[in-house]
Amino acid sequence: MLANIFWGLVVLAIGFxxxxxxxxxxxxxxxxxxxxxxxxxxGGTRLxxxxxxxxxxxxxxxxxxxxxxxxxxxxxxFIFPQARNQ
Numbered sequence: 460m461l462a463n464i465f466w467g468l469v470v471l472a473i474g475f476x477x478x479x480x481x482x483x484x485x486x487x488x489x490x491x492x493x494x495x496x497x498x499x500x501x502g503g504t505r506l507x508x509x510x511x512x513x514x515x516x517x518x519x520x521x522x523x524x525x526x527x528x529x530x531x532x533x534x535x536x537f538i539f540p541q542a543r544n545q
Contacts, residue, residue, distance in 0.1 A: 467522030474515025481508045
């Protein structure tokens with residue numbers, strides 16, 4: 460339980476930093492060619508970085524609350540069905 464909270468806080472903090480300091484990440488790591496091509500002319504990389512940050516925040520909150528496994532079963536359960544006892 461404490462490990463889930465710890466890793467959830469780590470992922471949440473990384474997501475927060477990605478969303479908050481987007482310009483710093485873009486200036487230090489460069490632009491994403493794919494994002495610039497498909498997500499906008501000059502702001503595609505910033506948009507993609509913020510989206511990745513918000514996704515990390517969402518995953519971090521799922522880890523903290525203990526709902527990550529249930530969410531993954533709901534989202535990907537049709538691809539990987541569980542064996543049921545009959």
